[in-house]
Amino acid sequence: MIRKTLSGLLILSSVAAHAQQNLVKYVRPIIGTEKMGHTFPGATVPFGAVQLSPDTDTIPYEKNGKYNGEVYKYCAGYKYEDKTIVGFSHTHFSGTGHSDLGDFLIMPTQGPLQLNPGTANDPGSGFRSAFSHQNETSQAGYYKVKLDDHNITAELTTSQRVGMHQYTFPKSDESHIILDLMSGIYNYDDKNVWTYVRVVNDTLVTGYRQTNGWARTRTVYFAMTFSKPFKSYGQKNYDTRQVYRGFWGKFDQTKNFPELAGKRFRMYFDFSTAANEKVKIKFALSPVSQEGALRNLQQEVPGWDFEAVKKQAQDSWNKELNKIVVNTSENDKINFYTALYHAFVNPTLYMDTDGQYKGLDQNVHKAEGFNNYTTFSLWDTYRALHPFFNLLQPARNNDMVHSMLAHYDQSALKMLPIWSHYANDNWCMSGYHSVSVIADAVIKGVYKGDVNKALDACVTTARHRSYEGIGYYMDLGYIPAEKSGVSVSNTLEYAYDDWCIAQMAKRLNRNDIYEEFSKRAGNWKNNFDSSIGFMRPKLADGSFKKEFDILSTHGQGFIEGNSWNYSFFVPHQPEQLIEMMGGKKNFASKLDTLFTMHLPDKFFADTEDITREGIIGGYVHGNEPAHHVAYLYNWAGQPWKTQQRIRMILKMQYKPTADGLGGNDDCGQMSAWYMFSSMGFYPVAPGSEQYALGSPSVKNAVIKLENGKSFEVEAINQSDKNVYVQKVLLNGKAVENFTLNHSDILKGGKITFYMGSKARK
Amino acid sequence: MIRKTLSGLLILSSVAAHAQQNLVKYVRPIIGTEKMGHTFPGATVPFGAVQLSPDTDTIPYEKNGKYNGEVYKYCAGYKYEDKTIVGFSHTHFSGTGHSDLGDFLIMPTQGPLQLNPGTANDPGSGFRSAFSHQNETSQAGYYKVKLDDHNITAELTTSQRVGMHQYTFPKSDESHIILDLMSGIYNYDDKNVWTYVRVVNDTLVTGYRQTNGWARTRTVYFAMTFSKPFKSYGQKNYDTRQVYRGFWGKFDQTKNFPELAGKRFRMYFDFSTAANEKVKIKFALSPVSQEGALRNLQQEVPGWDFEAVKKQAQDSWNKELNKIVVNTSENDKINFYTALYHAFVNPTLYMDTDGQYKGLDQNVHKAEGFNNYTTFSLWDTYRALHPFFNLLQPARNNDMVHSMLAHYDQSALKMLPIWSHYANDNWCMSGYHSVSVIADAVIKGVYKGDVNKALDACVTTARHRSYEGIGYYMDLGYIPAEKSGVSVSNTLEYAYDDWCIAQMAKRLNRNDIYEEFSKRAGNWKNNFDSSIGFMRPKLADGSFKKEFDILSTHGQGFIEGNSWNYSFFVPHQPEQLIEMMGGKKNFASKLDTLFTMHLPDKFFADTEDITREGIIGGYVHGNEPAHHVAYLYNWAGQPWKTQQRIRMILKMQYKPTADGLGGNDDCGQMSAWYMFSSMGFYPVAPGSEQYALGSPSVKNAVIKLENGKSFEVEAINQSDKNVYVQKVLLNGKAVENFTLNHSDILKGGKITFYMGSKARK
Structure with a gap:
């Protein structure tokens, strides 16, 4: 009779679970993204380590050598009144009056490779894209937007330590994923203390980023996997100076070179995509090590089912909301x-x-x-x-x-x-x-x-x-x-x-x-x-x-x-x-x-x-x-x-x-x-x-x-x-x-x- | 009869040990320190992780925006023809044709605190000191020199991972130990990527130093203990800019403030010393962590007997030389x-x-x-x-x-x-x-x-x-x-x-x-x-x-x-x-x-x-x-x-x-x-x-x-x-x-x- 009792319990708990109302539908992360709220519209789970959210601008701390008041606007990286998105980064404060974070900006693009973000007034001048709120969905644990300039639909969700991206590309032999390792909120020339990246194989990249911002001594490690192998990859280094460049002659470090480090560089990964092909990325963070990030990734999101991760994120919100x-x-x-x-x-x-x-x-x-x-x-x-x-x-x-x-x-x-x-x-x-x-x-x-x-x-x-x-x-x-x-x-x-x-x-x-x-x-x-x-x-x-x-x-x-x-x-x-x-x-x-x-x-x-x-x-x-x-x-x-x-x-x-x-x-x-x-x-x-x-x-x-x-x-x-x-x-x-x-x-x-x-x- | 056999064996092995000749006396680490040899005269043990040696200069990589050929001379930090010593640092290449290292420069001084090294022509303009080869002893595992400007005798020895300093001071209420965290061999403005220091208590300091030199991404952790508590301590920060200085108003971070970080700073520790008082320092390195350095320190050199550490170092050399x-x-x-x-x-x-x-x-x-x-x-x-x-x-x-x-x-x-x-x-x-x-x-x-x-x-x-x-x-x-x-x-x-x-x-x-x-x-x-x-x-x-x-x-x-x-x-x-x-x-x-x-x-x-x-x-x-x-x-x-x-x-x-x-x-x-x-x-x-x-x-x-x-x-x-x-x-x-x-x-x-x-x- 134990069996029966157990199954009885199961039914009860199942009923309890179903008794939860769908309260996620009342959550509007967009509230507070205009004016002074300083909230972010992207995806996160309750108390999650990852806050994966669009950045509409990354204003430098200084302008012509003076403090730039604009920097304050971008505490959460996103301003509702902006017309363009620069990319999607993995860490954001919610509602603060001082800024930092905005780590690991990712942007899907297609067409000729552009490695500069471009300007808000002329998004075509760089990899950023125009977007409109009509084509934007912001929910607890899920964010979606159409990137008009690239004809790419971006979707984001997360687990506790892993951000998951799903990009629906048009048919193109020049599809790219930009990994901008210079971008950041509360940005200034010296904020990026050091960045290290290892391209482990054609779907796995690990590394870390060390910053001196509002947090003085801060390092975030990452592991990033792609749902399909990239064709090729590369970097552009923007360091004003790197004294020992002897080894640059040994390799072409700008293309398909797997061991990168410096203060300021951007990476790109190239793909060919069929019409409506989805390229997915899992991006895990760790405060400890690249290995920790990889373990977090493997344990939290072993598979590639975006909808399942999204459901899990929204279920976790619903549980809290109830x-x-x-x-x-x-x-x-x-x-x-x-x-x-x-x-x-x-x-x-x-x-x-x-x-x-x-x-x-x-x-x-x-x-x-x-x-x-x-x-x-x-x-x-x-x-x-x-x-x-x-x-x-x-x-x-x-x-x-x-x-x-x-x-x-x-x-x-x-x-x-x-x-x-x-x-x-x-x-x-x-x-x-x-x-x-x-x-x-x-x-x-x-x-x-x-x-x-x-x-x-x-x-x-x-x-x-x-x-x-x-x-x-x-x-x-x-x-x-x-x-x-x-x-x-x-x-x-x-x-x-x-x-x-x-x-x-x-x-x-x-x-x-x-x-x-x-x-x-x-x-x-x-x-x-x-x-x-x-x-x-x-x-x-x-x-x-x-x-x-x-x-x-x-x-x-x-x-x-x-x-x-x-x-x-x-x-x-x-x-x-x-x-x-x-x-x-x-x-x-x-x-x-x-x-x-x-x-x-x-x-x-x-x-x-x-x-x-x-x-x-x-x-x-x-x-x-x-x-x-x-x-x-x-x-x-x-x-x-x-x-x-x-x-x-x-x-x-x-x-x-x-x-x-x-x-x-x-x-x-x-x-x-x-x-x-x-x-x-x-x-x-x-x-x-x-x-x-x-x-x-x-x-x-x-x-x-x-x-x-x-x-x-x-x-x-x-x-x-x-x-x-x-x-x-x-x-x-x-x-x-x-x-x-x-x-x-x-x-x-x-x-x-x-x-x-x-x-x- | 077991006793007897054992003691017989002991005698044999003891004889074998005594059979070793004193070959350390033939070692002259000073050979190669002039002209192109690029060796260093300081203390190390066979294949040791620490090479504790005097630096006679730390030439910047650039002079007026151009490569400074002088930098090449200082691959090992010490040139026999120089007349002044800037301090004693813990890592040195031996005989290389390219330079790096020179981590954690320590200099004992007395009199009014000077935090700049000064110039070779006018050592009194800074903390460096004149010295002469007459007052210098360079042996396998041991180095000694009189620092004329400060009337301090410096002695150095090491274990595998720990450098030990013994400084004999004159009577003074203004005795100092400088810890220069900016100095380095192959130095240039951006070589110091980041430095972090924790003053744990009045005899223990830990931290790390991260550099971008010949090794692109390099971090060395340390733990430093003093044989007697310092009276007070402080830092001077030379960073051209540190964006978030909000917290500087909360504390006076220049004096007795135990959590320091930045790209460029020097520290000092103040003592009162009696005539001929010896202040000793144990300085351990680790490639992994501050805790690792502290463990290395405690395990390798638990006590404060400088002569014992020196003897151990020289015995280890003698064993190899034999x-x-x-x-x-x-x-x-x-x-x-x-x-x-x-x-x-x-x-x-x-x-x-x-x-x-x-x-x-x-x-x-x-x-x-x-x-x-x-x-x-x-x-x-x-x-x-x-x-x-x-x-x-x-x-x-x-x-x-x-x-x-x-x-x-x-x-x-x-x-x-x-x-x-x-x-x-x-x-x-x-x-x-x-x-x-x-x-x-x-x-x-x-x-x-x-x-x-x-x-x-x-x-x-x-x-x-x-x-x-x-x-x-x-x-x-x-x-x-x-x-x-x-x-x-x-x-x-x-x-x-x-x-x-x-x-x-x-x-x-x-x-x-x-x-x-x-x-x-x-x-x-x-x-x-x-x-x-x-x-x-x-x-x-x-x-x-x-x-x-x-x-x-x-x-x-x-x-x-x-x-x-x-x-x-x-x-x-x-x-x-x-x-x-x-x-x-x-x-x-x-x-x-x-x-x-x-x-x-x-x-x-x-x-x-x-x-x-x-x-x-x-x-x-x-x-x-x-x-x-x-x-x-x-x-x-x-x-x-x-x-x-x-x-x-x-x-x-x-x-x-x-x-x-x-x-x-x-x-x-x-x-x-x-x-x-x-x-x-x-x-x-x-x-x-x-x-x-x-x-x-x-x-x-x-x-x-x-x-x-x-x-x-x-x-x-x-x-x-x-x-x-x-x-x-x-x-x-x-x-x-x-x-x-x-x-x-x-x-x-x-x-x-x-x-x-x-x-x-």
């Missing part, structure tokens, strides 16, 4: 599932199938008992993305914390990551927010490793006196304005991070640490100028800096924000902030002013990374520092304003169009904000179990937890007008304080919001 | 043991203690069952050095053949090494002489691997049509002069190499290969112009090139030699060459002319790599192509002339002084020629078991073979005047044909030369 089933308008489903998609693009897997990866110390390590991840945009993502992972992806977030602690172990500085990618830290932005991510994972029981060791890493990082004014901060309780251009935002963010450490220490009964960091957690008060009611830079002598503009974001002591937004950045102690700002009423009225003020024009020009539409009154949603601010009305006794503001932000800042994002998606932080807020709750202070309630925009959402339980959000009487919460029940019991605990969600159950068109004061 | 015990004049003992020393510097060990190394394919490999070597200067060393190894170092030569075959396996080109070092082939010089080395090792029973596989690798290499005219050579039997500037030397060298393949094939009963390559072995005839009696470039139409100068070395179809020297390059078929040159008498008289002619001055200016003294008549000993020529008189029926010429060359070309070498030592080839010839025999055609007899200059030599047997050379009635051999006995039996077989030597025994002052015609 973790939340929402009932909402069709447009909002598009917004929601695209947000879910964007939230699950980063961090990215950073290890071979055998667990090996290159560490921050540039040594090869093996991830034992966890999957190693990279691309940690922590100043952005500690706020809502990692808390979202603690809800939806606890196993992965556990791995991510393990990855951050491995980074710490490998750090000669003995610091947790700040903004790390590909075995490098670029130390971008402020704070030491790994601490928040770790504390949230520890407090919520997600991190399964040695929690005391994790706490020690946080403490060591937070005591790193030589980093960004920490020494002053430790000695004085603030950073003197003379010593740092971002003295106030640093103090505010350190204070919050310190509170996170204190919470963790409390949980682990490490009282000395709890006390030390609880004290530090109050340091934000040192920058609060009660005479004006705003956070303000303080000089070494203890006086506040005289020249000061609460609206400007430049030179005022803040990073990516002004005092108006940053003055509310005390997510861990809102009650005390309210008190210092003159009590609940004054505080709420100050929030009102923020959301309704009329900003002078110059302010818009000033603000980084966001469109004009990314600002509501003086509230900047396109940057992160104020992401929690709308929820602070709850503490000021006016939760209905939280509800109204949240619904307004959801509506104004997220649209199902290419230009639908009001600012950089920032590796999923903007998307995570959207999902939390549209489900009616938000983690104002990660490191706490508590969520603040807002106003759900969905009618219903069912969250399927990794522990097998489900948590349902229901909004009774939901509509665009009914933005005000009349009543909240958790499993039938009234919730009075507009909070929800993470542990309550984990138990499974249901929260019911009763909505109405009038504020319930 | 393999031949010669009785000869004191000066000739110096010449002989210095030659033995120089012969055992290269090839160099190229793997970590765990057997891992980086292969030609840039992948990490593990040497299974052999030690992996690099630095194969095969155009030079196939002639006498590898045959010398087959006699004295068969186990190591077996490993070297294994290393060459591993190179072949890793080669995308499917070629055996031409001139390979550090996981690269620079394809320098002509021929495919790996084939000769392999054939000689197979024929002499030294190579213990799969001989058929070895033969296949030789055949595949020799059939590589796209390499240096091989296709033409295969089709036409020669290389048309229109197609190559070195068409004749290539044809001659290929023909000899092909003969080697044929000999190996014959031994292995591979008859098709034997026939194919026996035929090719006669191709030298196609370049012999019988109308003038010289080798001469031939055009594609089969006619000889009209404009032709038999004396010039440039543009005449030869590499590093003229037709006069190269026309005798048929080492494998001298009888046939003699016939084509008009019989024995004409041939001998042509040899006479070669040795006695008066060259026009312009010829000296023309000839590369050698001093004027490196030429005898028209015979060029300082370059290799004619190294066998003096022995050809044997075949022409005038062996007494071989005897006389050999003794003359020994005397004129090798002197126990800094300027004692008439040309580049060429990784030991010149030295191997010296040792063979001074013992009275020489391998005219490696790939054959046969040696040609010359005239020994020693009174007696005892060769201790690895098989436990000894072979003795005795010269009765030896003197400077008695250069003519009257009679030769092998184990008491007369030798009539002036040859000696390798197998006869292996059996052990004695060859006795009876010498006299008159030629025995």
Whole structure:
């Protein structure tokens, strides 16, 4: 009877699988590709190591010896407004405000060989091609476009570590695949430190590319196979100088020469193609070695069935998307599932199938008992993305914390990551927010490793006196304005991070640490100028800096924000902030002013990374520092304003169009904000179990937890007008304080919001 | 009684050990450091991976945008005629005619920190120091010098993979160790591709250096420990540009910052020192990783006893030197043991203690069952050095053949090494002489691997049509002069190499290969112009090139030699060459002319790599192509002339002084020629078991073979005047044909030369 039982189980699991809805159809990777979203439209799988996507331009970092502002536009390599595609490269950031990557650009062409990309205005001048959005399909895990100049249809899909290309050629004896080893995002003359290529046989090429970009010391290895042998191949070397050229006389190294190396070269592979013949490429990446890339390729995509790989990619997305089933308008489903998609693009897997990866110390390590991840945009993502992972992806977030602690172990500085990618830290932005991510994972029981060791890493990082004014901060309780251009935002963010450490220490009964960091957690008060009611830079002598503009974001002591937004950045102690700002009423009225003020024009020009539409009154949603601010009305006794503001932000800042994002998606932080807020709750202070309630925009959402339980959000009487919460029940019991605990969600159950068109004061 | 037996054995082996003579005292590494020898005076162990030696200058490759001829002088980093030392670096070629290496220059200084090397004319302008040869000691495995400007005594020794420095400082609060990561031999702006350094703690630093020099893609990893903690440290970065400098604001990266990377920077470490305080450094190299370097360091030199490491180094030399015990004049003992020393510097060990190394394919490999070597200067060393190894170092030569075959396996080109070092082939010089080395090792029973596989690798290499005219050579039997500037030397060298393949094939009963390559072995005839009696470039139409100068070395179809020297390059078929040159008498008289002619001055200016003294008549000993020529008189029926010429060359070309070498030592080839010839025999055609007899200059030599047997050379009635051999006995039996077989030597025994002052015609 065992047989019968087993087959019974099989049927059940099969039914469960089929119960999954097709949610991939709601994902529009194209959202955010216009203006400031900085997302990419190409193919990737959840948290995949490969992001195979079209680049519409590869702007050099400098123009006539000066910084070229255009470079910023191309953080993701693709701009919706562009008319030509240069090729398809294998690594892309999603939504960042700084650029890098764009490795291994591939372009199929036919006709006389062209090895220069040509210009956007005259695509015929090079290998690039015109395209139109009519002939473009961008889905989760799949991208397709017609390359008009070459009459070639390009299709892309991926597994975790392998990009798969399928190019449908016309009949031609001059079909080519260009492998551009010079191209890259954030490109400049010296970015390509070294490139090495081995043509192993007529279908296999391996090598590596070493760059000095945003990641200072970065090497990506590859293995590339063709579905049919090339007829011939070659290279053109653009190095200005290669001192020892003695051996160039021994061989013709430009044609059919299999051992290539240099700083700047492009390769090509020639084919004859029949009409509509498909030439496919599998292109695997590895952080470790050519052999690792080849092993990844063989293990992940052994065959040549493009449709099967595409299906696997889309199935893997569908599995992730089905973790939340929402009932909402069709447009909002598009917004929601695209947000879910964007939230699950980063961090990215950073290890071979055998667990090996290159560490921050540039040594090869093996991830034992966890999957190693990279691309940690922590100043952005500690706020809502990692808390979202603690809800939806606890196993992965556990791995991510393990990855951050491995980074710490490998750090000669003995610091947790700040903004790390590909075995490098670029130390971008402020704070030491790994601490928040770790504390949230520890407090919520997600991190399964040695929690005391994790706490020690946080403490060591937070005591790193030589980093960004920490020494002053430790000695004085603030950073003197003379010593740092971002003295106030640093103090505010350190204070919050310190509170996170204190919470963790409390949980682990490490009282000395709890006390030390609880004290530090109050340091934000040192920058609060009660005479004006705003956070303000303080000089070494203890006086506040005289020249000061609460609206400007430049030179005022803040990073990516002004005092108006940053003055509310005390997510861990809102009650005390309210008190210092003159009590609940004054505080709420100050929030009102923020959301309704009329900003002078110059302010818009000033603000980084966001469109004009990314600002509501003086509230900047396109940057992160104020992401929690709308929820602070709850503490000021006016939760209905939280509800109204949240619904307004959801509506104004997220649209199902290419230009639908009001600012950089920032590796999923903007998307995570959207999902939390549209489900009616938000983690104002990660490191706490508590969520603040807002106003759900969905009618219903069912969250399927990794522990097998489900948590349902229901909004009774939901509509665009009914933005005000009349009543909240958790499993039938009234919730009075507009909070929800993470542990309550984990138990499974249901929260019911009763909505109405009038504020319930 | 077991105890007694054991202790008896111990005494015996102890006696055997003590029976070794102190031969290290005859080694003068300084020989060849002046003029063209290109040897280095520093410390190394036999075939060691580290060559720790002073650099007197590091000349940039270019001067005012043009090639700087001076760069050639500094192939070994040290010129005896220089007055200052820039520092001590860890890798050096010995005797090459092209340069590279010079990695990780260390200089101890005191007083105000100087991070520029300064100039030779004004050493006080930088960290370099004046020195004098009076205060310099250069021994096998040990080097010492007083650095006058800093009042510091520097001592160097090494293990296989670790360089050990001992610096005796004066009392100073401003003592420094400079680690110059920009300096290098064959230096130019772009040579430093990338450098990465990690200051792990206050006594340990690790990192790597990646260069694009003569080796195109080369990375050397290091681990460096100090015997006492440094007080502080820092760097100066000389990169013209580093695009992303955002993080420079986060830290002061110039001081006490432990994670460094860039193209060009120098580091310093600060100490306070008492009078005569010794600060020691252990500096380990690895071809694989920082961890590998650290493991090498810990395993090879766990302690800090400089004298013990020095003793171990010198003991290891003494063990090798005692393999031949010669009785000869004191000066000739110096010449002989210095030659033995120089012969055992290269090839160099190229793997970590765990057997891992980086292969030609840039992948990490593990040497299974052999030690992996690099630095194969095969155009030079196939002639006498590898045959010398087959006699004295068969186990190591077996490993070297294994290393060459591993190179072949890793080669995308499917070629055996031409001139390979550090996981690269620079394809320098002509021929495919790996084939000769392999054939000689197979024929002499030294190579213990799969001989058929070895033969296949030789055949595949020799059939590589796209390499240096091989296709033409295969089709036409020669290389048309229109197609190559070195068409004749290539044809001659290929023909000899092909003969080697044929000999190996014959031994292995591979008859098709034997026939194919026996035929090719006669191709030298196609370049012999019988109308003038010289080798001469031939055009594609089969006619000889009209404009032709038999004396010039440039543009005449030869590499590093003229037709006069190269026309005798048929080492494998001298009888046939003699016939084509008009019989024995004409041939001998042509040899006479070669040795006695008066060259026009312009010829000296023309000839590369050698001093004027490196030429005898028209015979060029300082370059290799004619190294066998003096022995050809044997075949022409005038062996007494071989005897006389050999003794003359020994005397004129090798002197126990800094300027004692008439040309580049060429990784030991010149030295191997010296040792063979001074013992009275020489391998005219490696790939054959046969040696040609010359005239020994020693009174007696005892060769201790690895098989436990000894072979003795005795010269009765030896003197400077008695250069003519009257009679030769092998184990008491007369030798009539002036040859000696390798197998006869292996059996052990004695060859006795009876010498006299008159030629025995």
